[in-house]
Amino acid sequence: MSRFKTAIIDIGSNTIRLVLYKYDRNEGLHEFGNIKKVARLRSYLQDNGEMSEEGIQVLSETLISFKKILDDFEVVDIQAVATAAIRQAKNKKQILSRMKKETGIKIDLLSEEEEAYFGFLAVAHSMDTPSAVTIDIGGGSTELTLYIDKKLQKTYSLPFGTVSLKQLFVSGDLINETEKKLLRQYIKKQFSGISWINDVKLPIVAIGGSARNVAQIHQHQIDYPISGVHHYEMHREDLIGLKGFLGDMTFEQLKQLDGLSTDRADIIGIALEVFLMLMEVVDSNTFQISKKGLREGLIINRVLQSNPDAFDKYNVFEENARRIVFEYGRTEEEGSTLQNLTENLYKECCSLNIVQYNEKYFELIKKAARVYAIGEYIELDSSSQHTFYLIANQSIAGMNHIERVKLALLASYKNRDYFRRFAAPFETWIDKDELKVLKEYGAMLKFVYALNISKRNVVKSIRLEKEDNVIVVYIEAKNSAMAEKYQAERQKKHLERIFKQPVKIEFY
The missing domain is CATH 1.10.3210.10 (Hypothetical protein af1432)
Known part of the structure; x- marks a missing residue:
């Protein structure tokens, strides 16, 4: 197809997002709508492994509201995907069946490998970093990839994200020093078991809302002269300095901080610990942010299926x-x-x-x-x-x-x-x-x-x-x-x- 209008619905563990795209062979790919709902579906997973009725209702109501927006824009081509929160729910089949019946939206449940692959695809087609380790930390899982010369080599999915780590390690609104120590030990053990990231000394490319927020806070902090976080680059000492800066703030101060989304005030410190530990294990001093992630990977893949020459990751x-x-x-x-x-x-x-x-x-x-x-x-x-x-x-x-x-x-x-x-x-x-x-x-x-x-x-x-x-x-x-x-x-x-x-x- 040389022209189409489509919607991607990304059902994550922390947020549910609707993104509207137009594609034209001459004009290229254009995003014309982006709506987010902070749902924290991961927090509705119960001790028996099932998602609670309350969580299912949050998902259903969000999708119904998205459907009204899609009707207003006359978008009928919809690709809805779900990641860790639904993937980890024991009643996932029932959830998917109910969403199809209650909202009319069919949801594809992405595997861990697919989620990692689409993140890589977005990075490879939007950045000029030839080789890197990518990290996409969501609410309930963390995907890692290794790519060399824009070719995917390895993928791995870790069973934790910012929301699940908060549930495991944090007793209050914010993580304290004792909890940070336990968190770091856990993360290091998880990362050290992945042989292909140990001491590879490649740049880290971080995907997702937590990474974008880290960049935005740092830019405000140093009075950065231009806008945009895509391909923004920081170094390990920058992240360490930012960790200290945020660590001195109260929960209320964090919620008012420029560059930090209010809904991430309680988890940004956790994300920073994960990023810093990955840099230590990889032995990397370069931390880059990709604004493009899973959703962009999905739409790029969609375009490439109909027009293989639409994008060139090497140019x-x-x-x-x-x-x-x-x-x-x-x-x-x-x-x-x-x-x-x-x-x-x-x-x-x-x-x-x-x-x-x-x-x-x-x-x-x-x-x-x-x-x-x-x-x-x-x-x-x-x-x-x-x-x-x-x-x-x-x-x-x-x-x-x-x-x-x-x-x-x-x-x-x-x-x-x-x-x-x-x-x-x-x-x-x-x-x-x-x-x-x-x-x-x-x-x-x-x-x-x-x-x-x-x-x-x-x-x-x-x-x-x-x-x-x-x-x-x-x-x-x-x-x-x-x-x-x-x-x-x-x-x-x-x-x-x-x-x-x-x-x-x-x-x-």
Whole structure:
């Protein structure tokens, strides 16, 4: 199918969530609705192993309310899945049968392996981390995977989550120091028994609400200059510091803390203990957050079944570039023209030894060319400011936060003054030498953009030649290129700063 509208209902041990998606072969995947109900179904499991009638009623009422939302949106294609809380209930068959009868929604009970696999699928298709250990800690179970070069190697499901650990170890609202000691001993024993995570020294990629909350609290704590938690990176000392910061707070203070969901105030400390113990066992100092998890894995799998070429986990940015370009009114042809001309000019500069070829920068400026000046969609006169904000402050799958800022600096380049202002909050992220290089490549993009100012894709190629003390830029164009000629003359100063020589423009 090249276009569809669907809903994923994720029945977890802590929350039940409805997410609405649209998919279009040209526009890509788009989330247009996200509704959460904190149900804590895990807490309704009784001593005899069955889920209580009260818990079943909570599930039924939640699904009925979701069904009304789906009817309003006219979504009939629904995939509902249940994980640990239902999986661990002895009366699971009766629960599934009743939900089908009472709500009209058929629920698929995911196995532990399936739950882990879909989490991996989401990470592999939304992050550029080539190899990692992933952890998805829910309310009633914790899924681990190991993947190498984006290929899944191992999966494992542990029979505990934040809610069940609280039930086992915590007597009050918050875990105390004595309880933490017992909790750490238990978790370490569980993790140490999994041979393939011991001392593998790979990054940890954390999935789920607890991981997102950890990132959000840390960002508030350090006054982080951009938004978004997807591909946010922390280190072990950051988590240790955060643990101390949260440990000094009362339950009421935690419920008021910016970045922390009120419904996770009592379990965030437990999640931190699990994350830190995993880092110790893996011997990892890198902790990354994936905003994409089980639900995204399910919808990606759904799309891939109907269109195997829809996503490329080895080139994650490409799909997102197409979505961004389309979203902000740029045609695919225009984006390709800008990228091809940028590639052309960069290689010509390398051939004359004006710049030294660098694969990392070459790939980055090609990406920036696709989204250069997308802020025009909002307002032409302030395009640069809008472009920087739009790119720096939205999650872009396949790019970490530093790379995202670099992309924003290149794609928003207007002049040296604007570049300096945009770069100022990130001087501890990017050193002066690299900022100088980025500024030059931004200037190159500014010139390339002038060559398609009419958006008619009339310029076909660029060639550079040295003639005495002048560099001549030969520009091949089809049809009338009057607007491009005028803009090229206006913007050639940007090339002259890079070349450190006079520039002459010749159209033919």
